[in-house]
Amino acid sequence: MGVGDPLGMAITHAIASGMGGMRAAGDLVARLQMTKAMKIKEAKEYVASKLNVPVDQLTDPVVMTEVREELGIGIITPLPGSAIGMEAKFRVAELLGIDINCVRRFKEKTGFGR
Amino acid sequence: MAKIFSRLGDGSPIELTENELRRDLEEGTADAADRGKISPLSEEELKYLFDIFSSPARFVSVDRGKEVVLSYDAGTLKIRRVGVAVNRIQALQIYEKLLGADTMELAHVDYSFKPIKPIVGNEQPVLEQALLVTHVPLFYGAMPNLGLYSQPDGPFPNPSELMPQGKIEEARSSYEEAVDAAVNDMVFAASAMYESGADGINFDTTGAAGDPDFLATLRATEILKQKHPDMCIELGMAGEFVLGMHAGLTYDGTRLAGLYPHQQVKLAEKAGVTIFGPVVNTNASRSCPWNLARALTFIKACCEVAEIPIHVNMGMGVGSVTVTDHPPHDVVSRASKAMVEICRLDGL
Numbered sequence: 351m352g353v354g355d356p357l358g359m360a361i362t363h364a365i366a367s368g369m370g371g372m373r374a375a376g377d378l379v380a381r382l383q384m385t386k387a388m389k390i391k392e393a394k395e396y397v398a399s400k401l402n403v404p405v406d407q408l409t410d411p412v413v414m415t416e417v418r419e420e421l422g423i424g425i426i427t428p429l430p431g432s433a434i435g436m437e438a439k440f441r442v443a444e445l446l447g448i449d450i451n452c453v454r455r456f457k458e459k460t461g462f463g464r
Numbered sequence: 465m466a467k468i469f470s471r472l473g474d475g476s477p478i479e480l481t482e483n484e485l486r487r488d489l490e491e492g493t494a495d496a497a498d499r500g501k502i503s504p505l506s507e508e509e510l511k512y513l514f515d516i517f518s519s520p521a522r523f524v525s526v527d528r529g530k531e532v533v534l535s536y537d538a539g540t541l542k543i544r545r546v547g548v549a550v551n552r553i554q555a556l557q558i559y560e561k562l563l564g565a566d567t568m569e570l571a572h573v574d575y576s577f578k579p580i581k582p583i584v585g586n587e588q589p590v591l592e593q594a595l596l597v598t599h600v601p602l603f604y605g606a607m608p609n610l611g612l613y614s615q616p617d618g619p620f621p622n623p624s625e626l627m628p629q630g631k632i633e634e635a636r637s638s639y640e641e642a643v644d645a646a647v648n649d650m651v652f653a654a655s656a657m658y659e660s661g662a663d664g665i666n667f668d669t670t671g672a673a674g675d676p677d678f679l680a681t682l683r684a685t686e687i688l689k690q691k692h693p694d695m696c697i698e699l700g701m702a703g704e705f706v707l708g709m710h711a712g713l714t715y716d717g718t719r720l721a722g723l724y725p726h727q728q729v730k731l732a733e734k735a736g737v738t739i740f741g742p743v744v745n746t747n748a749s750r751s752c753p754w755n756l757a758r759a760l761t762f763i764k765a766c767c768e769v770a771e772i773p774i775h776v777n778m779g780m781g782v783g784s785v786t787v788t789d790h791p792p793h794d795v796v797s798r799a800s801k802a803m804v805e806i807c808r809l810d811g812l
Binding site: 351353354355356357358359360361362363364365366367368369370371372373376377379380381383384385387388389390393405406409423424426434435436438439442449450451452455456 | 523524525526528529530531532533534535536537538539542543546559560561563564565566567592595596597598599600601602658659660661662663664694696738739772773775776777778779780785789790791792793796797800801803804809810811812
């Protein structure tokens with residue numbers, strides 16, 4: 351978006367128009383735009399189908415926290431044992447059926463999955 | 465008749481009558497339509513804008529279900545810029561966990577590919593470490609910034625000195641050499657960051673140095689997509705039309721100078737760009753309604769022809785956001801809502 355003063359720009363846009371990031375499903379929809387160049391409608395529908403939720407609940411932090419916790423794809427307030435960072439991204443790649451660059455690199459570096 | 469609160473493009477508060485508000489909206493869209501040879505906003509869209517601006521609410525938002533993905537050019541730097549003493553990985557986590565960011569971007573304070581090239585080996589471990597602890601997609605971003613390639617900052621004769629001497633061909637040659645050097649730097653640094661695991665590369669403020677800057681970025685994109693077909697490349701522009709600093713440069717047979725967003729995006733698509741970020745500059749001495757109607761007209765035309773996702777630049781001084789360090793919520797939220805809903809955006 352071209353950010354500046356965080357309250358004036360980033361926070362205002364996030365509340366006015368944003369998907370909420372990992373409070374909801376914004377990071378997941380973003381991944382479909384980035385890996386498959388999907389337009390917003392198509393990307394939302396794809397993610398909703400994979401999460402098995404209606405499209406209009408993709409930005410609901412209450413619904414999505416439960417879904418994310420259950421799927422182990424990262425939540426804002428991690429509980430003991432929650433998937434964090436790279437652990438969560440492994441699951442995101444599998445769930446969405448996409449290649450995540452750093453996950454692939456992690457596997458190569460660790461020999462995981464050979 | 466009650467006055468309507470609004471602002472000038474420089475952020476200063478003003479009051480408009482209903483007639484003045486209507487006039488500014490009509491003149492703003494007419495200006496863009498004339499410059500871009502595109503359609504103005506419809507009566508219905510102008511009425512929608514009138515309603516948004518005449519609302520007394522200090523904050524407005526898109527309707528439920530119309531939310532879009534946000535990307536953050538140089539986001540990490542903005543936490544440090546306001547004097548909050550955190551490192552860049554902490555800044556990424558602040559955006560991800562506290563500010564609801566859908567994506568984030570790691571960036572160096574010297575935000576251009578030329579100075580990043582010699583220190584890219586120091587940038588890679590920071591990204592690699594950040595990727596272990598964050599969840600949202602991470603871009604690595606910088607500017608093509610061809611201004612750094614001319615003397616005294618760079619190796620090539622300065623075209624701004626050659627032009628006044630009438631040395632037009634020499635100036636053009638200098639730009640052409642700068643394009644080649646910039647392509648090398650962008651491909652080198654972007655490849656390194658991608659190989660370290662970046663989810664995407666952001667070429668931010670493309671075209672800041674005019675048509676050579678835009679050409680270098682298109683060529684770098686082409687090369688990077690051949691090298692790494694899965695690489696996500698976001699190309700964000702610097703201004704609403706491409707400045708003709710060289711004026712004779714072409715890409716795929718199209719002259720670059722003077723292109724507006726709806727024309728720029730087609731070349732971006734040809735080069736292999738994944739997400740395009742068009743820009744419309746804010747005029748500081750006209751009202752925000754004038755600026756927003758004008759910006760929407762350009763961006764709507766761009767979205768109508770785009771086949772790739774569009775993330776409009778809505779930072780300070782563009783997209784009708786005021787040219788101030790601390791843009792007010794009333795203007796930013798109105799611009800954000802209208803841009804998403806009228807243009808059917810994919811993101812900001």
